[in-house]
Amino acid sequence: MAQKNKLQFIILGLLNQQPLTGYDLTKAFDNEIGEFWQAQHSQIYPQLKRLEEQGYVTHEITLSGEKLEKKLYHITTSGSELLHGWISVGTPDLTATKDEFILKLYFIQTNHDPRLTAMLNEQFQLHSDKLAHLQERLITVFPKQTGAKQHYGHYLILQHAIGRETYYVNWLKTTLQELPAN
Amino acid sequence: MAQKNKLQFIILGLLNQQPLTGYDLTKAFDNEIGEFWQAQHSQIYPQLKRLEEQGYVTHEITLSGEKLEKKLYHITTSGSELLHGWISVGTPDLTATKDEFILKLYFIQTNHDPRLTAMLNEQFQLHSDKLAHLQERLITVFPKQTGAKQHYGHYLILQHAIGRETYYVNWLKTTLQELPAN
DNA sequence: TTAAAACATGTAATAAATTACATGATTAAA
């Protein structure tokens, strides 16, 4: 029952690696972790406040320039315990992937539907671009093989995202090729 | 801007195939479409009411037995137009897949972490079961090749879900094999 | 025959997520 509110665990997990500001945490969702979870700053700031009230994080104020105050959040011992409890417990619920495009496909009755080619091509482009972006990330984040050992989880999920997109792109390509000629 | 509230389009798409009750619509999320979108009856009944107020669907009451009243919903012409507008328009936003397990992995630092094997094995089991279930579905829903032509979208998404799970299972297996021996 | 499972429809309360509102500082580039 204590396993809901995933966002709090993600925040704790990130703070467990290093102290970060709310702004830093928000940006983290732009990269790999954004492939598997999304959150805006309007969710993150209130959540940080709650985590602090509950004693899982603390913050110190640092100055950036003359007046700009940043709140640098640190995980506490009890926060770390909460995090490791979440990681250690099973994860039996496979949440459904929301994919609007696939839903649209579902409502297409025949493989002669004139909209199919354009629809599949658009997705092919989008997913190819995403794949290329992820592959670039892998090279920038892990230029050497040694890095993957130190940040194994990061390496795994990036590689998983790449594999997933590779499958998607190949599936789109095959599906396009199997379409009857117009 | 008129492209939010995906649920309404899914309902229209299903009603476009045949008239259905709220209960039927709810059950539809237990199968293939549940792989790509989830909704509970507490969302569906109010949405049907709104769609009717807006003139996109109508309902007739049928009796099941002596007193049990069922509301059988039909799509209207304007509902059908709304549906086809949604399908025809581009789908440029790739929403993030929420995957709690992958997030947990992200926070694991080294490939010597003693929790890794159990975590990966649990997911291997879960995704293998899901894959087996989807493969069975394919056989029951499309026992003959001809069916796939008549319900092409249905065939595509089921086949896509199978491909996706196949990738996931293989990735888990490979990752498990590459783990250092304890 | 009776009890459980499935059918059937709704609302209320809560939680989670997105979008919009609101403000200001610092840095990099034109």
Place this chain on the structure above:
DNA sequence: TTTAATCATGTAATTTATTACATGTTTTAA
């Protein structure tokens, strides 16, 4: 030097989704 981009933090309003509450019928299996 000024302006745009980025850094930085918050709240409010709205939408979406889940869980809980609430009730009753019909069918299937023990």
